[in-house]
Amino acid sequence: MILAIDTSIGSTVAVVEPHGDVRAVAESAHTLGHAEIIGTLLERVLGEAGDHITHVAAGMGPGAFTGLRIGIAAARAFALGRGLAVIPVPSHDAAALAHLDAGASGPFAVVTDARRRENAVTVYDGADGNGLPRRLAGPELRPQTADLAGDPLTSGAEIVRAERIHAGDVGRVAALMLASGWRPTGELAETEPLYLRSPDVTVGHAPKRVST
Amino acid sequence: MIVLGIETSCDETGIGIVRGRTAAGERNVLLSNTIASSMDEHARYGGVVPEVAARAHLEALQPAIERAVAEAGITLQEVDAVAVTSGPGLAGALMVGIGAAKALAVSLGKPLYAVNHLVGHIAADILDADAPPLEYPTVALLVSGGHTSLLLVRDLTGDVELLGETMDDAAGEAFDKVARILGLPYPGGPEIDRAAADGDPDAIRFPRGLSRASDMAKHRYDFSFSGLKTAVARWIEQREPAGEPVPVADVAASFREAVVDVLVTKALDACAQHGVPRLLLGGGVIANRRLRDVTLARAEAAGVTVRIPPLSLCTDNGAMIAALAAELIAEGRTPSTLEFGADSTLPVTQIQVAAASEDALSVRGGSR
């Protein structure tokens, strides 16, 4: 069974069977408090679903950096404790899979709040032969005031605003990845969180004068 | 009793593994002290950038744990308890370690101990196999890029009192900032040291912060280094219009002397006032040779015994976190519950965070 963790928006943990059935879910919708609640959520789903974990899936964002990292750190540490592999899942893929299940037809863009008056946008169109959402472009950042209909990235795509990401969906994407023969590549791009922004720092300028 | 400690409060990802004592009189044994530092990544910014540090922690954690376990010659399954720093420190950095520690504890089915970083610095001392056991009470002076604190330690696991701390910059930060004023690279401590080698420490009388008679009532054991930094900048600026070259060696030596003087004076004053003939040093700035030399000389004159843990245990590390947890366990303390978070200003009096009540433990145990 797959233990799935995503803290890109709220905190969400799930246990998903290899064929995609969600066995247990524990979630908190709060966009803060990931560090406080992550251990309790883990205990809860393991208690409910039984502790027969074979894989760990981590939602890799995009999302608010501080929260996002907590889930990824937890996923890696849990996996390390059991000698298991971590399957990195773009968090938008989870929202896309849920949207496909709801009967989406044609291209659509998953849009989540990226803070600082920007959205993170990933464009999908249908599913591939393994049932995984087919990613066309993104994730990329767009100003929240941007006209998505007139944007080449998203023009013609249905706009799907995801207020939450569900670990059950993250686990289901991971199950499809496993079924399609996913193996860790060891490539950095796969293990780096989808930050989409450089660290917010300015290179220091010369010290200011203090004399008056 | 093997304890794995995780430390991510600043720019070092520290994983330590300690075999804790099981009886009074026994010693804790250091099995691994693995550190991955992101210091180089901060160099171009002239100081620790929290987001850069937090990203580096996430990258470094897994390989650091793997390295520590290999170095200790154990498997993770042999770990009996997990320990983690819950504060004080950079919140976003602390949270990476906390997320990992909680998941590792749940994964292994082992208890978790959330502990205080500053008290961890004191616990580093009990890992020094060559030193006699720590005696109480002791005054502890902790000096690093993140903190400058003077503590009275009556009992490592039960009674640590904050005597004073910096009101503005940490001492290590002051070194970084003055290095920048002098055009020297980051980190400033070793650079100032190098520049000061040929300088006269008495060439310029820079101010000693919070050392006037009028400061004694409220800030006897507190520190302030921002005024000193400003004084150095002003001294240099005043020479510029005259076209005089800056005597970098003398400025560096005199600045360093002002920092060292105020640190040692206040620490020994604390020893005298509390009748404690013991002083423990900790924190990365202890690497400064001049600070160690002046402390040893003046302490000897004052009849105070000085303890300095090995330098690799003075800088931030996971071994000190594991050591503190090992002591808590040896004292029979209950583990922390899983609900604690990062506390960037965790007071030093809170040695362990979120210790479970005996009632809560029996309920949790019963439901399994």
Ligand SMILES: [Zn+2]
């Ligand atoms: Zn420290």
